[in-house]
Amino acid sequence: MTDLSDELLPTTRRALLHRLAVAQSEGRTPSMVAGVLRDGRLVWSGARSMVDGHAPTTDVQYRIGSITKTFVAVLVLRLRDEGLLDLADPLGRHLPGTPADGATVAQLLSHSAGLASETPGPWWERTDGALRPDLADILEAERPLRHPAGRVHHYSNPTYALLGALVERLRGEPWGEVLRREVLEPLGMDRTGLLPEHPHAGGFAVHPWADVLLPEPLTDTGLMAPAGQLWSTVADLAKWAAFLASGHEKVLSADTVAEMRRPAVAPEPGDWSETYGLGLQLVEHDGRILHGHSGSMPGFTAGLWVSETDGLAAIVFANSTSGPRTAHVAAELLALTAQHEPRIPEPWRPLAEFDEQLLALTGPWYWGAAPHSLRLTADRGLELSVLGRAGRAGRFRAEADGTWTGLDDYYAGETLRVVRADDGSVSHLDIGSFVFTREPYGPAGAVPGGVDPQGWRVY
Secondary structure (H helix, E strand, O other): OOOOOOOOOHHHHHHHHHHHHHHHHHHOOOEEEEEEEEOOEEEEEEEEEOOOOOOOOOOOEEEOHHHHHHHHHHHHHHHHHOOOOOOOOEHHHHOOOOOOOOOEHHHHHOOOOOEOOOOOOOOHHHOOHHHOOOHHHHOOOOOOEOOOOOOOOOOOHHHHHHHHHHHHHHHOOOHHHHHHHHHHHHHOOOOOEOOOOOOEOOOEEEOOOOOOEEEOOOOOOHHHHHHOOOEEOHHHHHHHHHHHHHOEOOOEOHHHHHHHOOOOOOOOOOOOOEEEOOOOEEEEEOOEEEEEEEEEEOOEEEEEEEEOOOOEEEEEEEOEOOOOOHHHHHHHHHHHHHHHOOOOOOOOOOOOOOOHHHHOOOEEEEEOOEEEEEEEOHHHOEEEEEOOOOOOOEEEEEOOOOOEEEOOHHHOOOEEEEEEOOOOOEEEEEEOOEEEEOOOOOOOOOOOOOOOOOOOOOO
């Protein structure tokens, strides 16, 4: 195996290898391979195997299960960004005749369309796709919905089969070919595909009460393949993790990737540690929010998580049907790296350039009597902070028309405008109709509803 660990401290490498070894041993899996990224680069990899001297490398393929869904979601969002569909479109507008005609594309991406979790008939993961030749075969015609559309998160594998078919309809060719040309090739992921290529791991079931193995079948699941059929390597998924952190100009913009990891549905009742975005799972682990996905297919489990805050990602594969919690192990490898080597912030540097008119906007502003401050940031951006106990903070991106667009929380998508008086001086700030003035309820301030003419007083 290529040694990629020199950039981590020996104590960090030891801790990561120990966690991986414990997971392989206690999870009773034939093999396990993992990698950790820092700032988009693979800086550590490790492996354990039941065969002495034959541990898998980062170039060995494993089946990645439902991590496949993240790739399908990217294909759908590419269609959206090109204007070929809208997330609010019902599926039937582009792919009519399925039991999910009324579900929106956004609901399908976020598993909130209410569709059944699995297909009718035989277990799709272990049977040939020829048993389900048509889209009508992946959902019960009489009862395709388990919940009202848009109301709850209900994980559904047939949902992503429908999204794969949607890609095929709008592109006019198999989704796997679209994936290869539009995503895998631009990212340099030449070891990822629908069918295994040497070298690849074999999948096994491990007997629950004895240390014996049973080979699992390798099936082509046909129409259900977008739900979980892809094979990949740690080296390839490292490139995918880097993409899920910051986007790629030839695949999806950073803004669209950020949209994918925004919660799209409420968590399950009583469980606020996990939710779902547009094709991405979002989990809370060890005090940090991770985005990525877990995966399983007969003979294999996988996990990939990215921490935007820490600039870290981790990937874990195992080749047993059940046993090691690979997604949990991936989260722990990420947390161990952050604990041993916390992210070192970039040094402070002054702005390369600034506009005097923007500099004049900085300083204190008041929403009513609530004090805030405005800072000038890079690329003509603005940052609003709360100075007192009430108010809302937010970052704002400069637009070409002289306004700013909110990037965070309450102000996300809202417009900040600088309103000027007749003489050209700044009168106030308008953020989605909220007025910010230089004084708290100043007599000359543009306060909606006016200011009592007697001003501030003592009672």
